[in-house]
Amino acid sequence: MTDLPLSAAQTILDATLTEARRLNLKPLALVVLDGRGAVKAAVAEDGTSLKRFEVAHGKAYGALALGIGSRAIGKRAVEQPTFVAAVSHVVGGALVPVPGGVLARAGDGQVVAAIGVSGDTSDNDEACAKAGIEAAGLTADTG
Amino acid sequence: MTDLPLSAAQTILDATLTEARRLNLKPLALVVLDGRGAVKAAVAEDGTSLKRFEVAHGKAYGALALGIGSRAIGKRAVEQPTFVAAVSHVVGGALVPVPGGVLARAGDGQVVAAIGVSGDTSDNDEACAKAGIEAAGLTADTG
Amino acid sequence: MTDLPLSAAQTILDATLTEARRLNLKPLALVVLDGRGAVKAAVAEDGTSLKRFEVAHGKAYGALALGIGSRAIGKRAVEQPTFVAAVSHVVGGALVPVPGGVLARAGDGQVVAAIGVSGDTSDNDEACAKAGIEAAGLTADTG
């Protein structure tokens, strides 16, 4: 696994927030996990609800857990709800199956990070995450 | 976040119970959480079932977690059951997606508390919560 | 089990708070559990820390769980720490082995409630709980 440096994580967060403010979204919580699932960087804008960080985290962690973006996990949750419920249990609850958990891949295709965003509609959350990842020169995999 | 004083929480509880007795509802459990999700005040009327407090708590806590009244969480649970199940897991189970978990907003729109009520129909539970919040001069946001 | 009416629970809370203010203690969280371990009434004074309710609850719940006041559980924790750790696990964490969790017994000796208090020193917490229980005409069993 290529390590994601903190400087890249901060670029992702900054660009995600810039996009969120450009789109005038509701206050967001964002988290960047490295390839191990460890929190690399996170911020919550002013006015976020009590558990926004945990929701954002669950989007990103679920994506890493299964190796697919949380949009794809959401599709699978419609087709196979008990599978997704079971995996949610397996990972201790940290799996939120709606768009906004996006994998970041390096040039060789390896997953180096996942970003989770929550606070506006899931589609808007995901659009910001994608913008953040691309600003760091990585490829966004929404699932 | 403005602090919710205990005196205001007690006003909310008293007015909620008064409304419940006026409507001759079944015995209720009620809980007021402050903006941090901490229990500020709670009562269970005589005759409530074993886990009424936990149900009332889950309505209020879920509302704070996502920043919307539990009625709106219930609507989302119909559209996206796995999302709501996942968030329930994320918050440790304390999320009950039916009406009766109502946010209390101050004049500037900020959430300063949430009240959860359980024991009668969800609509009746919510009506009492709303009456309680308004008696304290706050705005009820049912979702 | 004799039921503890809400009116008695409120008498306990009011008298506990009156004693706390007379002694000029730090802000307290208090909870009255009925004989089933259900929350009957609770309040948190202004200025309590984030998890004071949970600590007060764990004192009361542990007392009910083992049928002895939390002071006695604390003594046992010194003699047999692994026993108390194991029971804590068995009850899902809701056991705090220091004074302040006091059983309320009716005239026939039956346990009808437990009160948990947290916020000042454990000895002061317990003194207030005792005053509250006696104000309701019940016998306090501190362990």
Add this chain to the structure above:
Amino acid sequence: MTDLPLSAAQTILDATLTEARRLNLKPLALVVLDGRGAVKAAVAEDGTSLKRFEVAHGKAYGALALGIGSRAIGKRAVEQPTFVAAVSHVVGGALVPVPGGVLARAGDGQVVAAIGVSGDTSDNDEACAKAGIEAAGLTADTG
């Protein structure tokens, strides 16, 4: 409770990291929680071990839970190990009783945030947290 704005949380993180690099410490994980216990901002320097974020989080969360810095919780853990183990259980495990979890108080004494730092010695972790809090014009309460 006064809200901690994101800009203040970022000032705390930046100043904490600056102090850590000035002292040439091992790689740190840092987290700023707001008064609700919600993650407001976090970073992990390059080279931190797998669960450094969780350790830092537990220092800060424990401090908020009990309303005292994690240094004081550590002293209590020596005197009353079962009490601290029990509270750790009560708060879902998020309590790490060594220095490095520091409360940030506003001018009126109210707790507006807690910062947790982990990665070097606990004393060094705490020194950085203190520098970060003071850079934001708040008062550090180490316990």
